[in-house]
Amino acid sequence: MLKIAVMAYDNCLLSGIAGPLDLFTIANWEYRRLQPESKATFCRCEVVTAGGDPVTSFNRLPVLPKRSLSACQDADRKGQTAVSRHRSDA
Numbered sequence: 385m386l387k388i389a390v391m392a393y394d395n396c397l398l399s400g401i402a403g404p405l406d407l408f409t410i411a412n413w414e415y416r417r418l419q420p421e422s423k424a425t426f427c428r429c430e431v432v433t434a435g436g437d438p439v440t441s442f443n444r445l446p447v448l449p450k451r452s453l454s455a456c457q458d459a460d461r462k463g464q465t466a467v468s469r470h471r472s473d474a
Contacts, residue, residue: 385426386426388429389459390405394439396447405431431448432455437449
């Protein structure tokens with residue numbers, strides 16, 4: 385099973401987190417459909433942040449991580465979300 389960590393930052397695009405998670409969920413569904421006798425899944429995904437604390441996305445929605453980046457050393461793949469450097473608060 386592939387272990388995937390998606391890292392979220394303050395001001396990240398929420399679609400940069402949700403999109404990959406949705407795609408890997410579909411991959412798990414297809415894996416189970418093609419191998420119904422197997423109880424395994426294709427991958428396990430989780431959201432992490434640098435310190436394990438919640439962050440706020442660009443559209444001001446909270447992102448709650450499973451754990452910190454340093455705690456997920458078992459991940460096979462670590463991906464970063466898109467980050468907005470500037471945001472107008474007006």
